[in-house]
Amino acid sequence: MLGRALDAMSMGDDEAHTLGVPVALIRYAVIAVATMVSAISVSMVGIIGWIGLIIPHIARLMIGSMNMRLIPASALLGASFLVGADILARSLSGIEIPIGIVTEILGIPIFVLVLSRVRRGWT
Known part of the structure; x- marks a missing residue:
């Protein structure tokens, strides 16, 4: 889903922004989802x-x-x-x-x- 945006962001924020990626939105979304998935996983399996x-x-x-x-x-x-x-x-x-x-x-x-x-x- 976010693979292309993450690939663009790996080149740097300026390049990703030039390619039309909403850098701040994607960054916060990825951090939020990763945090939730990690918290749920740890709470369920240790x-x-x-x-x-x-x-x-x-x-x-x-x-x-x-x-x-x-x-x-x-x-x-x-x-x-x-x-x-x-x-x-x-x-x-x-x-x-x-x-x-x-x-x-x-x-x-x-x-x-x-x-x-x-x-x-x-x-």
């Missing part, structure tokens, strides 16, 4: 913050920075990661390990990789 931090960066490495493809890919990759982590948590031992622990153990090396790439400039 804190699994690594997925929201790591998966969009992995999707960007795989797909590129075009938001029309990146946002759905992040959602699908995040859902797949969470299902895989849940299967792993349920099958590791005789007891059920909390999924937050599994996502943190899997997420720490990936997060370090993402941080190292940010310092190098994603090249």
